[in-house]
Amino acid sequence: xxxxxxxxxxxxxxxxxxDPKLINRPVIxxxxxxxxxxxxxxxxxxxxxxxxxxxFFMTDFLxxxxxxxxxxxxxxxxxxxxxxxxxxxNIINKVEVYSIDEMFLDMKGYHQSxxxxxxxxxxxxxxxxxxxxxxxxxxxKTLAKIxxxxxxxxxxxxxxxxxxxxxxxxxxxxxxxxxxxxxxxxKALKKWGLSNAWQLRCLYDKYVHKxxxxxxxxxxxxxxxxxxxxxKENPPSQKNICIGRSFxxxxxxxxxxxxxxxxxxxxxxxxLRNAQLVANSLSVxxxxxxxxxxxxxxxxxxxxxxxxxxxxxxxxxxxANFCLDEIxxxxxxxxxxxxxxxxLEPSDSRQQCFFNTESAKKNDRIMETIDKYNQKNxxxxxxxxxxxxxxxxxxxxxxxxxxxxxxxxxVITIHN
DNA sequence: TCTGGGGTCCTAGGACCC
DNA sequence: TCTGGGGTCCTAGGACCC
Numbered sequence: 001x002x003x004x005x006x007x008x009x010x011x012x013x014x015x016x017x018x019d020p021k022l023i024n025r026p027v028i029x030x031x032x033x034x035x036x037x038x039x040x041x042x043x044x045x046x047x048x049x050x051x052x053x054x055x056f057f058m059t060d061f062l063x064x065x066x067x068x069x070x071x072x073x074x075x076x077x078x079x080x081x082x083x084x085x086x087x088x089x090n091i092i093n094k095v096e097v098y099s100i101d102e103m104f105l106d107m108k109g110y111h112q113s114x115x116x117x118x119x120x121x122x123x124x125x126x127x128x129x130x131x132x133x134x135x136x137x138x139x140x141k142t143l144a145k146i147x148x149x150x151x152x153x154x155x156x157x158x159x160x161x162x163x164x165x166x167x168x169x170x171x172x173x174x175x176x177x178x179x180x181x182x183x184x185x186x187k188a189l190k191k192w193g194l195s196n197a198w199q200l201r202c203l204y205d206k207y208v209h210k211x212x213x214x215x216x217x218x219x220x221x222x223x224x225x226x227x228x229x230x231x232k233e234n235p236p237s238q239k240n241i242c243i244g245r246s247f248x249x250x251x252x253x254x255x256x257x258x259x260x261x262x263x264x265x266x267x268x269x270x271x272l273r274n275a276q277l278v279a280n281s282l283s284v285x286x287x288x289x290x291x292x293x294x295x296x297x298x299x300x301x302x303x304x305x306x307x308x309x310x311x312x313x314x315x316x317x318x319x320a321n322f323c324l325d326e327i328x329x330x331x332x333x334x335x336x337x338x339x340x341x342x343x344l345e346p347s348d349s350r351q352q353c354f355f356n357t358e359s360a361k362k363n364d365r366i367m368e369t370i371d372k373y374n375q376k377n378x379x380x381x382x383x384x385x386x387x388x389x390x391x392x393x394x395x396x397x398x399x400x401x402x403x404x405x406x407x408x409x410x411v412i413t414i415h416n
Numbered sequence: 417t418c419t420g421g422g423g424t425c426c427t428a429g430g431a432c433c434c
Numbered sequence: 435t436c437t438g439g440g441g442t443c444c445t446a447g448g449a450c451c452c
Contacts, residue, residue, distance in 0.1 A: 031420035038420070038452095056418040072420085099423095099452045182450050213426060215450075242422060249417070291419055303445075338421090 001114055001137055001161075002227075003092075003105040004144040005121065007084060008132045008152070010101035011039035014080045015070055017130035018404045018412055026067040030055050033246050034071055034398055071400040079405045080131060087128045091121060096231045104141055106231050118157045132156070138166070141229045142222035145179040146170070146197070163225070170198035170223065180219040185212055197223060237344065238275065243267045244338025247393040250289055252333050257286065258324060260393040262386035264339040265313070265320040272311035272341055273367060280343030281305045282316060284323035289335035298334075300327040303342075311347060312363050313370075317386055 007013060011029040016022045026044035028037050037053045047065055055062070055069065062069055081100045089095055094106035105121075107114055118135040125133050136147025138160040146169065151158035160166050176186035178197050188211070194200060201223035208217045218228040243264040251257065261284060272279060285301040302323040310316065320339050328334075370382050380387065402410040 033418085033420065035419050052419085054419040074421095102452075180450065184449065213449080215426065238423085240423070244421065246420070289419085301446085305444095336420095 001107040001139060002141050002144040003107050003118065003135055003137045004148040005088065005103045005105065006134050006148050007101040008134060009039060009041050011072060011077055012041045013131050014077050015401055019401065022068055026065060027070070028067060029070050029072050031072060033248070038072065069399055071398060073401045073403065075403045075406055076401065080129065083129045084125055084131055087125050088121060091124065094231055094233055096233055104144070104231060107137060114159050118159065122156055139225045140222040140227045142179050142219055143225065146173055149177065166225065167198060170201060171196055173197040175200055178219065180215065185216060237277065239344060240340055240342045241268055241271050241344065242338060242340040244285070244336065246336045250333040250335045251393065252331065254328060256392050257328060257334055257337060258321065259386070259388040260337055261320050261324050261339060262317050262384065264337065265317045266384065266387055268339045268341050269311050269313040269316045270371065273371060276347050277344045278309035278311045278347045279341030280309045280345070282319045282323065283340040283342065284320050284327065285338050286328060286334050287336040288332050295333055296331065298329055298332040302327045309345060312367055314384060317384060
């Protein structure tokens with residue numbers, strides 16, 4: 001049996017732990033750039049706020065309904081997620097972190113019943129972290145996802161065990177909400193008159209494989225109770241590290257885009273060093289605003305293989321500049337750009353370039369020193385000139401809460 | 417004015433190898 | 435007349451996830 005634990009309205013719940021004023025009222029969290037709604041409290045859902053709605057479309061509505069609006073605070077959510085994980089890890093051995101607010105658990109080998117374990121986990125996580133969770137348990141991960149869905153409207157617990165129960169559940173479960181079935185595939189299935197998960201489960205293997213892919217076939221097997229998606233406890237180290245951002249406003253200015261790319265490159269290099277990885281190849285992409293039909297569009301990606309794998313900031317900026325110059329064109333208003341390192345490998349086992357081992361070692365030490373200094377004195381205190389100071393491309397984050405759990409200066413103060 | 421960011425996996429096609 | 439078979443690696447693009 002697999003369990004899926006999902007934190008309820010996770011980002012909102014994190015904010016509520018540290019700011020009780022937010023309890024029992026509609027709260028929404030906005031994406032980077034304060035653009036779209038990415039998390040809602042139950043109260044916000046009830047008054048009809050939808051996921052991914054752009055906030056600027058409903059400024060008046062939010063005011064009228066007294067909705068609390070917050071920017072996203074990923075430092076806080078990341079740390080709270082880790083606390084939830086540690087709490088669960090104390091009870092269950094095999095845990096896979098699936099996303100910031102979800103974990104799969106291997107429930108094999110416990111003498112307690114799944115129902116008992118589920119209740120216990122829910123209680124302990126709430127008690128130790130302040131985060132409410134829902135628990136779904138079933139024979140495969142895909143079915144556990146469905147169980148979790150049902151748990152949300154069922155006191156937070158759902159165990160799907162016997163086949164009759166599973167059949168009734170699947171017959172009432174919309175096909176497009178099955179894990180692994182997205183917009184495209186559910187559209188295609190609906191054309192064939194299929195609408196619930198049981199119908200999907202009953203399709204011919206050959207038809208599914210031919211029409212879609214092996215991925216969808218796996219989903220069908222999982223619905224039949226045959227586990228095809230194993231637990232990944234120690235996920236192989238990351239394959240890509242990508243930093244991409246929308247700009248605060250559109251720009252056709254080459255220098256502004258270049259400065260943004262230098263900053264994304266530096267952040268990417270820093271992430272690589274933190275994970276003790278080096279990248280073999282580097283990609284840069286630029287995009288115009290897809291919502292502006294009246295403007296000319298230009299989206300392009302350029303990938304190059306670097307001379308030797310690296311996580312060195314100046315080097316990565318140099319390669320990124322090269323890529324940018326290849327793709328950027330005059331006369332377009334750019335809205336978003338990004339830098340991605342791929343072909344990642346551990347930095348200690350890298351193949352050094354034959355000619356410059358000595359200078360590479362020296363560069364590593366410089367980077368190490370800068371990272372340490374910046375960690376102590378604040379991000380980008382020491383920076384490359386290319387990263388600039390103006391930050392005309394910088395995003396908006398107007399309603400950011402504090403980093404309550406990771407910065408001494410921002411720990412909450414209690415007044416008498 | 418304003419519409420997120422960070423990932424994974426699979427497939428097809430082209431270049432290249434012997 | 436008639437032009438192989440079996441691979442790998444890379445890239446781009448499309449699907450999916452939260």
